[in-house]
Amino acid sequence: MIKEKAPGKLYIAGEYAVVEPGNSAIIVAVNQFVTASIEASDLPVGNIISKQYQNNVLSWRRRGSELVVDNRDNPYHYILSAISIIEELAILMDRKLKTFNLYINSDLDSSDGKKYGLGSSAAVTVATIKAVAKFYNIQLTKELLFKLASIAHLDVQGNGSLGDIAASVYGGWIAYQSFNRDWLNSMRRTKDLEDILRTPWPQLKIELLTLPSDLKLLIGWTGSPASTSDLVDQVATTSYQETDSYHEFLNKSAACLRRMIVGFHEADSSIIKHEISNNRRLLQELSLFSGVQIETDALSRFCDIAEKFDGAAKSSGAGGGDCGIVIMQNANTPEKMINEWRKNDIQPLNLDIHHVTEIN
Incomplete structure (x- = not known):
C-alpha cells in the first residue's frame, strides 16, 4: 500500500488581490492533512473510498486510457481531476495504465464534518497526485507537483489563485505570487501537457519565508x-x-x-x-x-x-x-x-x- 499526504493551509494576508495575476499573498501550511493511499486492483473495476464523504465508494472502469465513472453526480471531482492529470503525464512517459483502489482520509475538517477552511480541496488534489505518481513510479519535484495540481484544481474550480496548492506542496510559510491563469487555459487548449510543464509560467513566484x-x-x-x-x-x-x-x-x-x-x-x-x-x-x-x-x-x-x-x-x-x-x-x-x-x-x-x- 502506497501512502502520501498533503497539508492544509491558512492565508495570512493578500486574499482576493492574489486572484489577479502578478499579485501576492502570504500563506502557511498547517499540520492537518489529507492522506491518499493506493493499491493495485485485480478486478476490472477500481474504487475510490473517502472518509470525507461518509465512506461513499465511487467505482470506475477503463475505456482505453480514459477513466470512466458510473455516477457523474459525485463529490469526487478534485480526486478524479488529479488522477486524470497525473495519468496524462504517465502516458507521455510510456507508463502502462492500471486499475487501482484509492483511499482518502482527511483531518482537515471537524469531527462532525464541518469545514475549517484549511484548503481540503487543494490538499486532496496534491495528496492524490503524489500517491498516483508513486504508484506509476513517476518522480516529482515540488515545481512539477505544483503545476500538475494547479491544472487539476483549476479544471474543477475554474477560479482562485492556487495559493492553497502552493502551500500544500511547499509547506511552511510562503510568499506566493499568482500566475496568469488565462495563459494556462490557452495553453491547455493549444499545447500538450509536456510543453505546459516545461514552460515557465508567467508571473509565478513562490518563496519560502521564516x-x-x-x-x-x-x-x-x-x-x-x-x-x-x-x-x-x-x-x-x-x-x-x-x-x-x-x-x-x-x-x-x-x-x-x-x-x-x-x-x-x-x-x-x-x-x-x-x-x-x-x-x-x-x-x-x-x-x-x-x-x-x-x-x-x-x-x-x-x-x-x-x-x-x-x-x-x-x-x-x-x-x-x-x-x-x-x-x-x-x-x-x-x-x-x-x-x-x-x-x-x-x-x-x-x-x-x-x-x-x-x-x-
Missing part, C-alpha cells in the same frame, strides 16, 4: 464554513471590479504585501504586525465597495478581542466565516484572549506549521 522567532501564530474558528469559490465569484461578478476603487485596492494590497515580505526578510516583527492590521482594513474596504461580506460579525469579534491583547488579527482566506488568524509576541500569554474567544463561540485551533522537505 517567521521571526519572537512571533507566534494563533488561529480561531468561528464555526461558519464558507465557500471560497462562491465568495471569489461574487467579487469577480460585481461591477466594483471595474472601478478605480478596485484597482486602488489591488495597488494598496500589493504595497502591503511587499512591505510585509520585507518584514519577514529583515525579521522585523513590528512591520509584519502592522501590515497584518493594514491588510484587514483593506479587506474591509473591499467588502464595503463590493457588497460581499468578508469579515462576518463573528470574525470582527475575533479580531477585536485579539487586538485588546496586542495581537494583529484578520480573517483568513475568503472570509465569510471560517478561520481568523492572529500574530502576536511570544512574550504575550494568550490564555485570557482564548477564554474570551470561547465566551464568543470562537473555537481555538491547536495547529502548528508544517514544513515539507522532500516529495518522494
Whole structure:
C-alpha cells in the first residue's frame, strides 16, 4: 500500500488581490492533512473510498486510457481531476495504465464534518497526485507537483489563485505570487501537457519565508464554513471590479504585501504586525465597495478581542466565516484572549506549521 499526504493551509494576508495575476499573498501550511493511499486492483473495476464523504465508494472502469465513472453526480471531482492529470503525464512517459483502489482520509475538517477552511480541496488534489505518481513510479519535484495540481484544481474550480496548492506542496510559510491563469487555459487548449510543464509560467513566484522567532501564530474558528469559490465569484461578478476603487485596492494590497515580505526578510516583527492590521482594513474596504461580506460579525469579534491583547488579527482566506488568524509576541500569554474567544463561540485551533522537505 502506497501512502502520501498533503497539508492544509491558512492565508495570512493578500486574499482576493492574489486572484489577479502578478499579485501576492502570504500563506502557511498547517499540520492537518489529507492522506491518499493506493493499491493495485485485480478486478476490472477500481474504487475510490473517502472518509470525507461518509465512506461513499465511487467505482470506475477503463475505456482505453480514459477513466470512466458510473455516477457523474459525485463529490469526487478534485480526486478524479488529479488522477486524470497525473495519468496524462504517465502516458507521455510510456507508463502502462492500471486499475487501482484509492483511499482518502482527511483531518482537515471537524469531527462532525464541518469545514475549517484549511484548503481540503487543494490538499486532496496534491495528496492524490503524489500517491498516483508513486504508484506509476513517476518522480516529482515540488515545481512539477505544483503545476500538475494547479491544472487539476483549476479544471474543477475554474477560479482562485492556487495559493492553497502552493502551500500544500511547499509547506511552511510562503510568499506566493499568482500566475496568469488565462495563459494556462490557452495553453491547455493549444499545447500538450509536456510543453505546459516545461514552460515557465508567467508571473509565478513562490518563496519560502521564516517567521521571526519572537512571533507566534494563533488561529480561531468561528464555526461558519464558507465557500471560497462562491465568495471569489461574487467579487469577480460585481461591477466594483471595474472601478478605480478596485484597482486602488489591488495597488494598496500589493504595497502591503511587499512591505510585509520585507518584514519577514529583515525579521522585523513590528512591520509584519502592522501590515497584518493594514491588510484587514483593506479587506474591509473591499467588502464595503463590493457588497460581499468578508469579515462576518463573528470574525470582527475575533479580531477585536485579539487586538485588546496586542495581537494583529484578520480573517483568513475568503472570509465569510471560517478561520481568523492572529500574530502576536511570544512574550504575550494568550490564555485570557482564548477564554474570551470561547465566551464568543470562537473555537481555538491547536495547529502548528508544517514544513515539507522532500516529495518522494
